[in-house]
Amino acid sequence: MGTSRMFRIFVVLGSAFMILLIIIYWDDVGASHLYLHTPVSPGPKIPHPPPQQKPQTPRTLSFLSDIDAFVNQFLEPGTGEPTDPAPADTSNQSEKAEERYIPRREWKIHLTPLAAELRERQEQRRRLLQEMCANDSVVFPGKNRSFDDIPNKELDHLIVDDRHGIIYCYVPKVACSNWKRLMIVLSESLLQDGVPQRDPLAIPRDLVHNSSMHFTFSKFWKRYGKFARHLMKVKLKKYTKFLFVRDPFVRLISAYRNKFELRNEDFYRRFAQIMLRRYANQPTPPASVDEAFSVGVHPSFSHFIQYLLDPQTEKDMPFNEHWRQVYRLCHPCQIQYDFVGHLETAEEDAEHLLRQLRVDNVVEFPTSHRNLTASSWESDWFSTVPVEARRELYKLYEPDFRLFGYERPDSILNE
Template identity: 35%
Template sequence: MLPQTSCSGYVDTHATQIMGVFQEGRRNGYLLRKGRKCSTKSALVLLPTIIIVFIIIVLSTSQLFTEDAALTETDTELRAQNQDMLDIQARRKAYIQAVCRKQTNNNIIANPSPEHVWRIYVEDNYGLLYCEVPKVACSNWKRTLIRLSGNISMKPEDMEHKFVHDKTQLPTLDTYSQSEIEWRLKNYFKFIFVREPFERFVSAFRDKFQHPHKYYHSVFGRWIIKAYRKNPSKKELNTNNITFPEFARFVIQNPLGPDTHWQQMNRICNPCQIQYDFIGHYETINEEANWLLRYVNIPTEVNFPKFKDIHSAESVTNEVLKKHYFSQLSSSVKAMLYKFYEVDFEMFNYRNTIPL
């Protein structure tokens, strides 16, 4: 006989299996719910950190964009400034060319003689040629060039006036051979700085005759007093007290071979014969000089000096002082002085503000 199987035993066995599966499912569900709770708790714990990191990323990105925008804006400003200066230079050169076309001897010379370049100073390290016009911050330009030469370790402000004007510090172009002169004129950067002619004239008088100056009194002062005073006393001849009207009459009546401190600027630097790459104006010299230094790739630590090295307690000759001195002159003398400097006024585009 076959063994009997209890139906209840069969059901119990399967019920046990089903309950096991059900309990396992409950355990898994519990674990799942527990895991979800843990994940939620972890997320809540990490959320502030995530927010902080997000903010840092956003701020950093924003800062980068801001810096890039600032750099772009700065570059744009620099390009605009460069273009403005280049436009100014183009206009100044055009004025010179227009005046030169009126001159009889207006050709650019292929073989300049020493007499054309004797006031041009040479700086070989950076390839610069500077035409010195007295009374147009020439001392500070010499300080700058001496520093660039590398022969002197002194700072410009430590260079005394006498030292700066020592002829051994910087060579002039006329001391080179003809071939070397021509090569430098062709390959070096040539520049000059000019000044309103009447202000420069007053500045020369104040510097050389209103202060004790042995050389200028002995060479010019005594002669001027003898020429323009009736029966001057011995005391007058030995005193450097010539007047501005006497000085003005002397200059206009002795136009040939004047001292370079009041000689016409166009006769000093010969811009009709030598094409200068840069024509600077004294009235805006700080901005223009430093622009020029950057343009020719001079290191940024080298800037144009601002100080006045002699008679520093006195104010710089300006429009007010110029009018004060010219008020002492007769109309005829003022007209003759304008004629003396007329080419400078026109060539460098200065408008005369003195009624003639």
């Protein structure tokens, strides 16, 4: 009798536990609907035909179809733009929500069309990417893998703004601080006194690069679980995807100037000390960056190039993002970017992109007055680097040169 009673108790407890698991599971996957519904205004009211009997499908397929249908009802294919110009009914919105919403009628109306050469420039850059990805003479690790084969940790540079249907792959040393500022403003991820921050330049630098301010693809797994990759593909298909690049060698010079010619304790301890020990004949370099600068010690640009070419460097850890190749950060052969900006044409490209995204009334790209690294300085910077090392460095970054249309720097490689 006692055994039978214990059995009934276990059955009841087991059933209750299973029901609790089901509730938690569907509450968790339901978060994707909650997250997705905030970016866009409600769609037009369309009369629905009476429901028809449909054959039952497995729950997983039904949920994935729900995601597709939900995104499709708000977005025009390939544009990432909301299809509805204004809210159908704002009577139930809070005052803050009404304040945040910017009706389409208030958006800028451009009386002149976008210059034909700017549209052609983008077409050429996108076409070049497609051609280089299909060209067997352009070889680099990971080129031919599928999007599903990219490890989750390598998707941490793809920032998603669901409010406007935008995906931005940021490349350090290519105006990424200002583009990150714009993404924070657009996604309304930073509040000031309960109201979204609207001034990009008012966002402190430490917050700009704080990972908690940006929702990246690498965070999808934690939020969406096994549906993460499917949802990534939906957004890659529907959202507008962009990145900005610059001449690879000039980017390296900029990274060196910023991280090793200025006092940066983190980069000194993580990288400069290694360079000084390996290549500058300093087995016991100063313990801190302040001590090093006080005695005039820091790795030279030539030491930095040696570090990049040293096979031991990547054995110890992957390249830091500030000098990692763009093809490793943004996966241009797996992701078909809608817009490819160049830092060399940053102002024109930024205006073109913001108009294309239809957010140029919401944000303006901040004009940088900082001392930028000029391409004309390349010869001076590489004068201390042996010619053979320059050629090896070009091989290391050749995919970026060719993918994004930068000419081979023969004047540096043939001296």
